[in-house]
Every structure is written in structure tokens, then in C-alpha cells.
Amino acid sequence: xGNISLNKVSKTFGDVNVIPPLDLEIEDGEFVVxxxxxxxxxxxxxxxxxxxxxxxSGAIHIDGSDATSVPPAxxxxxxxxxxxxxxxxxxxxKNIGFPLKMAGVDPAEANKKxxxxxxxxxxxxxxxxxxxxxxxxxxxxxxxxxxxxxxxxAFLFDEPLSNLDAALRVNMRLEITELxxxxxxTMIYVTHDQVEAMTMADKIVVLHAGVIEQVGSPMELYQNPxxxxxxxxxxxxxxxxxxxxxxEPYKAKTIGIRPEHxxxxxxxxxxxxTVGVAEHLGSDTFLYITIDGGDSFTVRADGELDINYGDTxxxxxxxxxxxxxxxxxxxx
Amino acid sequence: xxxAVTTQRKxxxxxxxxxxxxxxxxxxLWTILTSFKTxxxxxxxxxxxxxxxxxxxxxxxxQERSDYMKFLWNSVIIAGGSTILGTxxxxxxxxSMAFVPSKRxxxxxxxxxxxxxxxxxxxxxxxxxxxxxxxLLDTRVGLVIVxxxxxxxxxxxxxxxxxxxxxxxxxEAARMDGASLRDEILYVLTPMAIPGIASTILLNLILAWxxxxxxxxxTAANAAPLTAFIASYSSPEGLFxxxxxxxxxxxIAPILIxxxxxxxxxxxxxxxxxxK
Numbered sequence: 001x002g003n004i005s006l007n008k009v010s011k012t013f014g015d016v017n018v019i020p021p022l023d024l025e026i027e028d029g030e031f032v033v034x035x036x037x038x039x040x041x042x043x044x045x046x047x048x049x050x051x052x053x054x055x056x057s058g059a060i061h062i063d064g065s066d067a068t069s070v071p072p073a074x075x076x077x078x079x080x081x082x083x084x085x086x087x088x089x090x091x092x093x094k095n096i097g098f099p100l101k102m103a104g105v106d107p108a109e110a111n112k113k114x115x116x117x118x119x120x121x122x123x124x125x126x127x128x129x130x131x132x133x134x135x136x137x138x139x140x141x142x143x144x145x146x147x148x149x150x151x152x153x154a155f156l157f158d159e160p161l162s163n164l165d166a167a168l169r170v171n172m173r174l175e176i177t178e179l180x181x182x183x184x185x186t187m188i189y190v191t192h193d194q195v196e197a198m199t200m201a202d203k204i205v206v207l208h209a210g211v212i213e214q215v216g217s218p219m220e221l222y223q224n225p226x227x228x229x230x231x232x233x234x235x236x237x238x239x240x241x242x243x244x245x246x247x248e249p250y251k252a253k254t255i256g257i258r259p260e261h262x263x264x265x266x267x268x269x270x271x272x273x274t275v276g277v278a279e280h281l282g283s284d285t286f287l288y289i290t291i292d293g294g295d296s297f298t299v300r301a302d303g304e305l306d307i308n309y310g311d312t313x314x315x316x317x318x319x320x321x322x323x324x325x326x327x328x329x330x331x332x
Numbered sequence: 333x334x335x336a337v338t339t340q341r342k343x344x345x346x347x348x349x350x351x352x353x354x355x356x357x358x359x360x361l362w363t364i365l366t367s368f369k370t371x372x373x374x375x376x377x378x379x380x381x382x383x384x385x386x387x388x389x390x391x392x393x394x395q396e397r398s399d400y401m402k403f404l405w406n407s408v409i410i411a412g413g414s415t416i417l418g419t420x421x422x423x424x425x426x427x428s429m430a431f432v433p434s435k436r437x438x439x440x441x442x443x444x445x446x447x448x449x450x451x452x453x454x455x456x457x458x459x460x461x462x463x464x465x466x467x468l469l470d471t472r473v474g475l476v477i478v479x480x481x482x483x484x485x486x487x488x489x490x491x492x493x494x495x496x497x498x499x500x501x502x503x504e505a506a507r508m509d510g511a512s513l514r515d516e517i518l519y520v521l522t523p524m525a526i527p528g529i530a531s532t533i534l535l536n537l538i539l540a541w542x543x544x545x546x547x548x549x550x551t552a553a554n555a556a557p558l559t560a561f562i563a564s565y566s567s568p569e570g571l572f573x574x575x576x577x578x579x580x581x582x583x584i585a586p587i588l589i590x591x592x593x594x595x596x597x598x599x600x601x602x603x604x605x606x607x608k
Contacts, residue, residue, distance in 0.1 A: 073511060087502065099509040
């Protein structure tokens, strides 16, 4: 089981109110991603769930029982840290086995679990090495192994892939997703990378300044962002926002159009602009365009498109994909 | 050209280092040399450096006159005991200051250090009276306690500095892994801080071994360590330089040997965290 429910949970550091009271329900077996810019309180929220920080007010229930003042060791959760936080003086085997040693598990049984975790994570050949002798990806696997052997009711990941290079990050992302499909255990994953959030999550929690802006599945957030913040945060490249004469025909204060929802032509269209930078990625072309009137606009177009710096282009948004926002930045 | 300058610079640096090291070491060397002279040679004018009749007579006399082993044993108990006790108290103290600091942690650390600014003689009278009351005068237990208290601020400070270098996330990981506070300190913090803890222990052993104010004032015969052994050979007439030197050499020999063997560890510990 791995139900976690937060009820009016808040956190204050000195005079700074990092997290105003918030409610959140996490269902058993869900992969939940907390996403937001740095300083939005997502890591603090995870640490509150872990028990590494005390809540200022409110209650945290894990599997139905009040865990608000239960120490981290007794919450039945496992955590993977950004810095891996491996024990440098222990071998891989001892690192993975440490939670079992703490739990007083019989050595023979512990060994079986350690071997099992190591084979799942391809660590069998490295069991007698120390963390210092491993690569970043291997260290991250050891950290995950240490979490797995505990058989926790939920896994907590605090930006686990931030220290890895881009290629490795994609691999580990897949491995963690596969792991979730195998184990079917609740996972809470903190990241500032919306791509990780979109690709991994069952449910995304978008945080901004300690406040939950929106909770939903990746596609819900992509298709129906509740406000300007979520609209701008989810999706890559970012959604384009236009105001004034561009928004008026849509009866909104601001309109938002995703780069992939804009048709581009060299002959005719709604808005005329000049190409600033053209990034040819092969599969796609990203065009950074200045529309007449000074607004900048990003378009994601076909990979083989032959448009370059200084070209004049015409843009036409797909009407059904235009997002409309009112004066307060809320979706209409 | 640049290379020539570097080599020249290096030679000068080496030379300067050797001169400074010799200056620091010279009194010890002179004491050791004097211990092998006769009393007359010891006060010869001009002083004799290496060319004199080497003799072991002083060592024989010193051995005959006093029970060196008893003093040595007292020194081992007092220096060792106070260091071990101090370390056991200081590890949790430094842990809390390094990893769960409060608003007043910095003040407490400074206040602890400030106790070292008071001349020891300023508290001699109250401590002496306390010792009489508690029956601790001339006991090894009493000296272990006093020397432990005297060196505790240094032990806490040193350990605090080493612990600060250890990432807090590793301790949090241990907590998540089910470790109790005791497990966290025993299985994670202490093994990681071993170089720092070892050099702290070494430095404090040396300080406690050489401590002469309290050991001389609070002991008479039973608990007297090697510092008292040396003091018993200093006479106002100054006629026993050679024997005093022999006694001093015997007193500093154990700690000198310990220091020699552990110098790598000491240097590593004292510069711990200086280069990341």
C-alpha cells in the first residue's frame, strides 16, 4: 500500500512561508511528479512527506495512519537523493544492504534481496566496489537499489537525474519508468524538468511559490492548463503568449498558442514576421520569429523546412488550439 | 627560463623550510644531546655540540632514583583517558552543532573557545578546593576529568570543522534507511570522519601528555605523570642539566615516537577539507 494524503500541510522557515497550507491526495501505485521552477517548494514538500522536515501545521497520512510526527525511519518510505548520498566508506553490497541491516533482517535473507536488487539494476559486477569507483549512472542505480530492498510503501525521488549527462538521463528515465511498471509501488518524483514530468508521470503536480497551480495527467495539463503559469511551464518549447490586438479577436486578455499549433507559410497567413534564429534539428525545425509589432513567437515546424535567418514568414494559429486567459491569468 | 626560476625558487623554499624546521626542533635536539653528556660537559662554556664523551650515565641514575614506569603509566592513563572521554562526549556535541544548528550554535562555539582565554591559574583555587572536597586530589580519575574538560573545547571545535565537511544528505539517507541516531553516528558519521577524528585524538593526546600546569598542581606522588617526573629533576641551583635532560628525553620519547609514526595522518587531518 502507498496512499499518501496531505491535509492543510504548511511549512514556514523563520518568517518565510515556503508552503502555504495545501491539500494533496496520492493514490496507491501512482507515479506522481512534483514539477516547478527552482525555489517553488517542491523539494520541501517531498522532505515533509519523507519526514526530513517537520510540518509547521497540517497532517500527513500514510496508508491511513497519521504520520505527521513519525520519524523518517518509521514511515516506510525510501528516498533517492540528487547527490545519490551513498555511503562512501561502504562497498556497493553494503550500501544496498544498509537498510536491511538497520531493520535487523537475517543476513542470509538480506543477501538474497541484495543480489536480487543488484541483478534488476545490472550492478552484479560492481558489488565489491566503493561509490568512488563508480560512474554517475552506476551510483544512481546503487541509490535506487538501496531504496528497492526496503520494499517501501512509496519511493521518493529528489531530482535524481540532475547530476547525469543528457544521454544517461534519458536512459535512467526509462529505467525508472520500467521499474515503476514492474514494482507498481507509489513513486513521488521531484524535478524542475517538465520533459521528465510529462514522460514519466501518471499525475503531475505543478507548484509555484509553494502553491499547487494544477494537478492532473500530463495530457490534461498540456491540453487544458488552468492558468498562464501552467500553460507556460508545461510543453517545450514554451507556449507563446500574445496580448492586445492579437488577443482581442478571441475576446481574451491574453492568448496562448503552442509552437506546434501554428502553421507557417512564406506566402500568406494571419500574422507577418521575420525569422530571427532557425534551429534545424533534423526531425523538427524551431523558428524564433519576431512578429510585426515586436512580439517574439516560437514555431515548431517540419524538419525539412527551408526557412532561414531574415526570411519573411506568415503565421496562422490553429483556431481550436488557441488557449484564452482573462485579466487574472486564468483560463477562459 | 621560467623553468630555471621555478627550480631556483623551489630550492630557496626548501632551504627556508629546513631552517625553520631546525629552529623549531633545535631545543629538543639540544635536550637529547645534553642527556648524553656529563654534568660538567652540560654546562661547558663554550657549549659542546657533538664532540664530547657520550655517556648513558644520566639515564642509569634517573632510572635508579625514580620509578619511570609508574610515571609513564600515569601519563598513559591520564592523557589516554581524558582524550577518549573527551572524544566520546564531543562526537554527539559536534554532530548536533554541525547538522542541527540552532540560532545560538555559533555563540556556544565561541563561548567554549573563550574558556581557553582564561589563564588556568585563575581557576586553580576553586578547582583545588573542589578536588579536596571530592577526594580527587592526587588521583588519576581527577586528572582525567580536569584534562578532559580543559581540552573539550578544542576537541569539539576540531570535530565540528570535520563534520561540517560531510554532506548532510548522507546522514538524511541513513535516517531514511531506518538508522536511529545512534546508528547514524556509529555506522555513517564516524567512519566517514575517521581521518578527522584520528587527528583530533592525536593532537589531544599530545596536548594532554604535555600538560604541566594541572598535572603539577593537583598531584603529589600517586597520580604524578611524566611532567612531574621532569619537574622533580629541575633544581634551583641548575647543577643537574644532564639528568634533567635525560628525564625530559624519556618523558617526551613515547609521544615523539607516536607523533613520528602518525605524522601523515596528523597532517591529513589538520588540512582536512582545505582542498576539496
